[in-house]
Amino acid sequence: MKKKLLAMVLAGVMAVSLTACGSENGTGSSGDSGAASDSGEKGDASEGEKEPSSGGASADAVTLQIGFENSISEPIGQALEKWKSLVEEKGDGSLQLELYPDSQLGSKNELIDGMTLGEPYITLADGAFYADYGVPDFGIVFGPFLFDDWDQCWTLIESDWYQDMCSQLEGKGLKIVTSNWKYGERHTLTTKPVEKVEDLSGLKIRVPGNQIQSVGFDVLGATSTGMDLGDVYTALQQGTIDGAENPLATLYGRKLHEVASNLILDAHVLNFTTWVMSADLFNSLSAEQQELLVSTGEEAGLINNDLVDQSNEEYLQKMKDEGVTVVEPSEEVMQGFRDKAQAFYEKGADFGWSDNLYDTVRAAMGAE
Numbered sequence: 001m002k003k004k005l006l007a008m009v010l011a012g013v014m015a016v017s018l019t020a021c022g023s024e025n026g027t028g029s030s031g032d033s034g035a036a037s038d039s040g041e042k043g044d045a046s047e048g049e050k051e052p053s054s055g056g057a058s059a060d061a062v063t064l065q066i067g068f069e070n071s072i073s074e075p076i077g078q079a080l081e082k083w084k085s086l087v088e089e090k091g092d093g094s095l096q097l098e099l100y101p102d103s104q105l106g107s108k109n110e111l112i113d114g115m116t117l118g119e120p121y122i123t124l125a126d127g128a129f130y131a132d133y134g135v136p137d138f139g140i141v142f143g144p145f146l147f148d149d150w151d152q153c154w155t156l157i158e159s160d161w162y163q164d165m166c167s168q169l170e171g172k173g174l175k176i177v178t179s180n181w182k183y184g185e186r187h188t189l190t191t192k193p194v195e196k197v198e199d200l201s202g203l204k205i206r207v208p209g210n211q212i213q214s215v216g217f218d219v220l221g222a223t224s225t226g227m228d229l230g231d232v233y234t235a236l237q238q239g240t241i242d243g244a245e246n247p248l249a250t251l252y253g254r255k256l257h258e259v260a261s262n263l264i265l266d267a268h269v270l271n272f273t274t275w276v277m278s279a280d281l282f283n284s285l286s287a288e289q290q291e292l293l294v295s296t297g298e299e300a301g302l303i304n305n306d307l308v309d310q311s312n313e314e315y316l317q318k319m320k321d322e323g324v325t326v327v328e329p330s331e332e333v334m335q336g337f338r339d340k341a342q343a344f345y346e347k348g349a350d351f352g353w354s355d356n357l358y359d360t361v362r363a364a365m366g367a368e
Contacts, residue, residue, distance in 0.1 A: 140361055
């Protein structure tokens with residue numbers, strides 16, 4: 001899995017810089033598209049193990065391995081297949097992508113750790129993870145109820161503040177390739193009914209393994225439990241946890257509604273996501289390879305956003321049809337969630353945030 005040969009292949013290539021972090025904003029015909037994550041069925045893991053198409057590849061082509069938790073059959077997996085084909089179609093064969101769904105290469109943290117050692121990985125990650133890797137201010141983008149709408153997300157990734165976050169992250173050895181992919185509106189699925197924020201009190205809710213998302217649910221009254229996505233179904237089934245949160249596509253694609261049949265559409269995080277790789281590895285690519293990787297990644301992001309938008313209502317209807325009780329909270333109920341979430345932004349010192357970070361970010365996203 002760890003391809004040490006890559007270091008030899010890349011050793012003589014000149015380092016070049018290219019601004020890739022802010023990227024296109026994903027607005028326009030597909031930029032406001034809905035969530036992203038699992039399709040209805042669990043993808044065949046063998047899809048991620050197929051050899052990349054040779055498509056004119058040179059013998060010493062650089063191969064980057066995209067590892068991710070989701071199924072190849074869900075919207076994000078389909079968009080990654082398009083990214084792979086775009087690199088083959090528009091490139092000269094010197095750069096190739098391989099896809100490894102369903103955590104075949106390891107967990108997100110394992111992949112990011114590997115990147116810092118120069119491994120040829122690309123993975124999907126978010127500000128909450130980047131906070132844990134040395135850029136604490138980045139974590140605020142995953143704070144509960146930070147964004148009022150998707151346009152604010154796209155405004156933020158074009159801002160000077162966001163570019164500064166990307167630069168700081170690159171100083172830690174990680175390069176964001178593109179930021180214009182929607183992962184989706186994150187909702188909460190539970191074994192017990194939740195109709196208002198007070199109903200979360202004492203419930204053990206699975207979150208990804210990072211501090212930001214853990215505290216984000218703790219302030220709402222729940223007890224957060226960090227856990228790999230692949231372990232959630234069994235944990236719900238056995239009662240180890242009482243719920244999980246994710247976009248609809250992931251909740252349905254992982255079949256979590258089979259063991260937790262109550263869904264509240266709280267949209268506690270509008271989750272745009274990024275694709276990240278080793279900064280040294282990115283800089284060792286030629287200028288042409290860098291431009292190809294970034295531009296095709298952004299193009300695939302727009303495709304992803306369209307796929308997510310098209311599938312969101314479909315997943316919700318499937319869940320209803322399969323017995324899930326769905327709560328669409330009133331504005332009064334949502335205000336209760338937002339009021340409780342404000343305690344999160346008062347913990348900036350605990351996260352190592354800069355002074356007045358919340359106000360800075362709200363201004364950068366164009367919030368009134």
